Amino acid sequence: MTDKELRRAARELQAGPDGVIVTPGAVFRALGKRPRCGGCFGSIIPIIHEEAPETPSATRTGPETSPKTGPKTSQEKKNEG
Template sequence: MIVCSCNVLTDKELRKAARELQSGPDRVVVTPGAVFRALGKRPRCGSCFSTVIPIIHEEAPADKGTSPAAGESTDEG
């Protein structure tokens, strides 16, 4: 499905770019701007951001891999 009409970007392209950014060696913060840059595009009107943000956060949640496992304590001692 096309999410960004200005750049003709699909949800699949956005998801893939978000996953790659999150798992890459630089592990950048996955923002709409970072995703657009990774795809070689620039946001234009921004009306797609209300759809883009949930899509990229599904693929690359901010706390992915940083929360303790269930039942694990974060206290040291």
């Protein structure tokens, strides 16, 4: 596997609609490979982080997220309408 392949797989996983948490194992599976011992994971993790979007998903806000508390409670959803 090349650095270029790893980066492409990490970007594709992060851009996917499934909200996959990108791990070294997920990158291997996306490339159709299986790790032998996991010793290379320590080298793959920084590549995954380098390819991560500027805004981590934990800090994003949207219709289902409250900026103060994270995911909205059922009461907050009821109060909206």
